[in-house]
Amino acid sequence: MRLESFAPRLLHWYDEHRRDLPWRSTTDPYRIWLSEIILQQTRVAQGMPYYLKFTETFPTVTDLAAADERDVLRLWQGLGYYSRARNLHATARIVADEYGGAFPDSYAKLVQLKGIGPYTAAAIASFAWKEKVAVVDGNVFRVLSRIFGIATDIATPAAKKEFTELANRLIPADHPDLFNHAIMDFGATQCVPVSPVCLFCPFAGDCEAQATGRQAELPVKEKKTKVRDRFFHYTVLQSGTRLALKERTGRDIWSGMYDFWLTETDTPGGKPAGLPADLAARAEVSPVFTHILSHQKIQAVFHTVEVPVDFLLPEQLKWYTFEELEDLPKPVLILKYLKGRYQF
DNA sequence: GAGGCGTGGCT
DNA sequence: TAGCCAAGCCT
Numbered sequence: 244m245r246l247e248s249f250a251p252r253l254l255h256w257y258d259e260h261r262r263d264l265p266w267r268s269t270t271d272p273y274r275i276w277l278s279e280i281i282l283q284q285t286r287v288a289q290g291m292p293y294y295l296k297f298t299e300t301f302p303t304v305t306d307l308a309a310a311d312e313r314d315v316l317r318l319w320q321g322l323g324y325y326s327r328a329r330n331l332h333a334t335a336r337i338v339a340d341e342y343g344g345a346f347p348d349s350y351a352k353l354v355q356l357k358g359i360g361p362y363t364a365a366a367i368a369s370f371a372w373k374e375k376v377a378v379v380d381g382n383v384f385r386v387l388s389r390i391f392g393i394a395t396d397i398a399t400p401a402a403k404k405e406f407t408e409l410a411n412r413l414i415p416a417d418h419p420d421l422f423n424h425a426i427m428d429f430g431a432t433q434c435v436p437v438s439p440v441c442l443f444c445p446f447a448g449d450c451e452a453q454a455t456g457r458q459a460e461l462p463v464k465e466k467k468t469k470v471r472d473r474f475f476h477y478t479v480l481q482s483g484t485r486l487a488l489k490e491r492t493g494r495d496i497w498s499g500m501y502d503f504w505l506t507e508t509d510t511p512g513g514k515p516a517g518l519p520a521d522l523a524a525r526a527e528v529s530p531v532f533t534h535i536l537s538h539q540k541i542q543a544v545f546h547t548v549e550v551p552v553d554f555l556l557p558e559q560l561k562w563y564t565f566e567e568l569e570d571l572p573k574p575v576l577i578l579k580y581l582k583g584r585y586q587f
Numbered sequence: 588g589a590g591g592c593g594t595g596g597c598t
Numbered sequence: 599t600a601g602c603c604a605a606g607c608c609t
Binding site: 284285286288289321322323324325326327398399400437466468469494495496497498534535536537538539574575 | 588589590591592593594595596597598
């Protein structure tokens, strides 16, 4: 189809089908930024309560900057991809301290901030300041690959370049913000991955995928993610009303979150190392918890054991009362154990 | 440039 | 059921 007729048709569709979302009724770059970080690789329904919690707890970027990273992670708890929260906090401090609380006002400056890549910079710049720069996310890949019949593997940098150039030729100068919202809404609600709604499509007759019946084949994505098996043995040290936890550090999963004394093995068998035999014998052993991540399948067993108050805690473990424990950011796996064992 | 990084919903 | 998917970014 002709490039000039794409935007008018899309905007006409958006006029009748747009979703009313709280971050669309503001031009505050802080709220737009916050919503975009939350929505990275995350559905609207899942992110919505987090957006509401964050804007209520931290009404401005200065409020967010003043918080402890741990409290930001605690509010992010359950949403996953926790580096988003750490980068969110770090960038809030940069904006508050080095930009006087005012967000940089261009794509070029935004994309230099932590956690803000090409997509998010384009979203903020277009929504907050109507800069003419196209967003390219999973929706855009899908919509454009189908309508224009582009079979380039979207996992490659070449595809990123190709689709970005096309989107930037399609985006109109007068309504870049509406165009970006529209193409994402269209992808999210009509031109969906499985069983797209082609019957009432505004591009019916001009869609390459529909014409050739290749809706299910486009976009092309070659890479299959491999899932790694991991076996966790947690020792939950309990002393009266306290449990021993530690902060996870390094480049593994759940960095910045808190969990228990962990021993990992390469095979399903084995027991947590380091616990004196007399204590190990007394430990209460949980059923196997299977926890699925996008790239890992974790099978975890919790060995709960009561120890004396003067028990010498190994590694970086520290005692926390149940009240203190509530305020620590914890992975969902740990939350599920606590809920089952202690009715948390 | 390929792989790591969460969680929950859907088919 | 077991995979696949969802408004990406970082290393």
